[in-house]
Amino acid sequence: MFSFDYRQPADMDSLPLLDAAELRRRVIRAVDGGWRMLAFFGLPETARPGAPAGLCCVLAHDATRTLAALRTPPLEQFPSLTPDCPQAHYFEREMYEQWGLEPVGHPWLKPVRRAPDAEGDGESAAYPFYRADGDEVHEVAVGPVHAGIIEPGHFRFQCYGENVLHLEIALGYQHRGLEAMLAAASAYGPAQTTARRLLLLECAAGDSSVAHATAHCVLWERLTGQDVPERAWLLRRVGLELERLANHCGDLGAIAGDTGFLPTSSWNGRIRGDFLNMTASVCGNRFGRGLLRYGGTAHDLCPEECEDLTTRLRAAGRDARGAVDIMLDAASVRDRLNGTGALNRADARALGLVGVAARACGLPLDARFHAPVSDLPGTEPCLEQSGDVLARALVRSREMDDSLALVEADLSRLAARTGARTAATPPAPPSRLPARKLAVAQVEGWRGEICHLAVTDAEGELLACKIVDPSFHNWPGLALAMRNGQISDFPLCNKSFNLSYCGHDL
Amino acid sequence: MLRIIKERLHQKYRTLDYPRQKPALSPRYLGRPTLANVECGDCRACFEACPTGALLPDPAGPDGRARTPVLDMGRCIFCGACRAACPKGAFRFSGEHRMAVFRREDLLVSAAPDPQADAPAPAYEPPFPPRDYSLFRRSLKLRQVSAGGCGACEADCNVLGTLAYDLGRFGIEFVASPRHADGLLLTGPVSENMRRALLDTWAATPKPRLLAVVGACAISGGLFRDSPQCRNGMDGLKGTQGTDDLHVDLFVPGCPPNPWSILDGLLSLRRKN
Numbered sequence: 001m002f003s004f005d006y007r008q009p010a011d012m013d014s015l016p017l018l019d020a021a022e023l024r025r026r027v028i029r030a031v032d033g034g035w036r037m038l039a040f041f042g043l044p045e046t047a048r049p050g051a052p053a054g055l056c057c058v059l060a061h062d063a064t065r066t067l068a069a070l071r072t073p074p075l076e077q078f079p080s081l082t083p084d085c086p087q088a089h090y091f092e093r094e095m096y097e098q099w100g101l102e103p104v105g106h107p108w109l110k111p112v113r114r115a116p117d118a119e120g121d122g123e124s125a126a127y128p129f130y131r132a133d134g135d136e137v138h139e140v141a142v143g144p145v146h147a148g149i150i151e152p153g154h155f156r157f158q159c160y161g162e163n164v165l166h167l168e169i170a171l172g173y174q175h176r177g178l179e180a181m182l183a184a185a186s187a188y189g190p191a192q193t194t195a196r197r198l199l200l201l202e203c204a205a206g207d208s209s210v211a212h213a214t215a216h217c218v219l220w221e222r223l224t225g226q227d228v229p230e231r232a233w234l235l236r237r238v239g240l241e242l243e244r245l246a247n248h249c250g251d252l253g254a255i256a257g258d259t260g261f262l263p264t265s266s267w268n269g270r271i272r273g274d275f276l277n278m279t280a281s282v283c284g285n286r287f288g289r290g291l292l293r294y295g296g297t298a299h300d301l302c303p304e305e306c307e308d309l310t311t312r313l314r315a316a317g318r319d320a321r322g323a324v325d326i327m328l329d330a331a332s333v334r335d336r337l338n339g340t341g342a343l344n345r346a347d348a349r350a351l352g353l354v355g356v357a358a359r360a361c362g363l364p365l366d367a368r369f370h371a372p373v374s375d376l377p378g379t380e381p382c383l384e385q386s387g388d389v390l391a392r393a394l395v396r397s398r399e400m401d402d403s404l405a406l407v408e409a410d411l412s413r414l415a416a417r418t419g420a421r422t423a424a425t426p427p428a429p430p431s432r433l434p435a436r437k438l439a440v441a442q443v444e445g446w447r448g449e450i451c452h453l454a455v456t457d458a459e460g461e462l463l464a465c466k467i468v469d470p471s472f473h474n475w476p477g478l479a480l481a482m483r484n485g486q487i488s489d490f491p492l493c494n495k496s497f498n499l500s501y502c503g504h505d506l
Numbered sequence: 507m508l509r510i511i512k513e514r515l516h517q518k519y520r521t522l523d524y525p526r527q528k529p530a531l532s533p534r535y536l537g538r539p540t541l542a543n544v545e546c547g548d549c550r551a552c553f554e555a556c557p558t559g560a561l562l563p564d565p566a567g568p569d570g571r572a573r574t575p576v577l578d579m580g581r582c583i584f585c586g587a588c589r590a591a592c593p594k595g596a597f598r599f600s601g602e603h604r605m606a607v608f609r610r611e612d613l614l615v616s617a618a619p620d621p622q623a624d625a626p627a628p629a630y631e632p633p634f635p636p637r638d639y640s641l642f643r644r645s646l647k648l649r650q651v652s653a654g655g656c657g658a659c660e661a662d663c664n665v666l667g668t669l670a671y672d673l674g675r676f677g678i679e680f681v682a683s684p685r686h687a688d689g690l691l692l693t694g695p696v697s698e699n700m701r702r703a704l705l706d707t708w709a710a711t712p713k714p715r716l717l718a719v720v721g722a723c724a725i726s727g728g729l730f731r732d733s734p735q736c737r738n739g740m741d742g743l744k745g746t747q748g749t750d751d752l753h754v755d756l757f758v759p760g761c762p763p764n765p766w767s768i769l770d771g772l773l774s775l776r777r778k779n
Binding site: 145147150151173177180188189203282284286322329 | 514516520535536555585586664695730
């Protein structure tokens, strides 16, 4: 298997062309041996639309910080990996939908992003929902327009009494054609191409703007060999960890809300806003839009601003800690969360879960640790073992402490280096990319590992620009966590995963 | 129990007495743009820099010479690229968060006729509603529909329910069903996959009803303008099949709009001449 360091772009010419059966055999053997599927996608032969595509699979070995890539020549069908490698299940459905490559023998070949009631296309037959039959089995359909202020998606429960036999999640309502727009960005002229791609990725999932922007910048910097000053890394991490703090804080509040523990629910709603407003103090936008640039950042902080942010960070950190501790110490809350929506470690690993959901099952997956983007001193993954809503809440609670410490340390380093405000003058974006390279960027967003991947052709044009949001891995995990649970557990379970619809739908 | 009460005392009262008190926004926040009148010559820098085509050539050049373009806030994502690109400093973004308007054309911002760029801009006067919304003055229930949004506009609507903003004290509330609602609040560029669900939700909302569109995507498609998978928000949806009775009552620009901008927009419906 062709393997390479995670920071180095791989040479496409050194990737041997395998036939599909050989790729299948090698991927399954690697996954059995502890490798993990980062992306599995259709790789077109040329940048021309409609060019024939082959398979390309990128795997990661976290313990050795090594990546591996495999590919096949163009094909139309291939033997499905899913029966022996459930991680491939969603990728293969996407492959069939997006590139028309058919995984023969796939047990669950359904659309990924075509909405169940979408109009217009010839094959708009009813979405083939799984159904449990029986006189006392009933079906509950929810969405796409939900009761709360939340993105659209459709949930179909097969219930026996209050018990959920099966939950099927059908998404695609948020599909905006993001990957196609990334590819088409070059039509807007060289002055805009890079800026436009970055703006689009900041909107890939609006609550993970900094994480997706970081992944994109890192990807381009790795492709072109661009160095990034340490100061920029500090500022990027301040943005990334503030994003984590805001969302973890909001999620814990939402879990409190669905538990019926209202004090923490209402306090955390406010404290989340305090963290967002700190991000706005750095770059003007509460979601961190416009903070990053290729090769650096668009904004910098002076010592007084760092001091002001540190004061506000400590106050918000104290408030968040107090609010969350009250909740996690309440026996009634512990009782509600304990054992609800539990996933075991073997299932989590087989499905390829990432992020908070994986760490709550005891899987030590944290890209800040196993694929750090910079040389800054990092962090250790926070693990829990029980895999239930409580574990997912506890992981978030502990990660808040880590993030608070990281941001405070970074701010003090930023304040100490006065006069060196060089981070805000990033280099000009590259006018062209190197030819025949494959580069990967893994960034731990608050939800989990975000993976961006680019492949260039002989002219340095983009052959593929693949975005894998952690939600793409984790939605099947939510469906599995609900199995044999109570339907009334769904809101709580859903909040504890808090997955992105648009990050999945792209 | 005692710990909860102690913590409650620590967390204090945090609701801002809006609109009497003004929110403190980041000095780096880019709010309502103000344009200065400059002669552009052959310069096209801002047009080339703008990622959403929000700049429209000024049609009314009195002497036929190119001047500062018109900025369409309905398309603008407030990225500041035009400000950075313009060699003559024609673009400024104020700290003004009040940006909501009632008519699409009111989102067009032209350069001040006074060419003195250094003169302080006059204080912003928000517009008055062109229709009588007094029916909704004391109670306004809205159903939110996200149609292809990235989640940021939705988050900034959601946050209005938290205690910092406390939307409920104005009698405004987001409700679970269109059947309970006085209107819809739309976010997102209207993806193909959400078009039908949006129109169904609109049809399920009893009359009289209103429609508020929040964010650049919902107004014009924003960054996703011209994606084959999207309908360019209300700009693209209006006039297509099944949208005859779709009338927008309120536009809140931004990407995403600040929560205070959305709150100001909702409150502006009760403003009286």
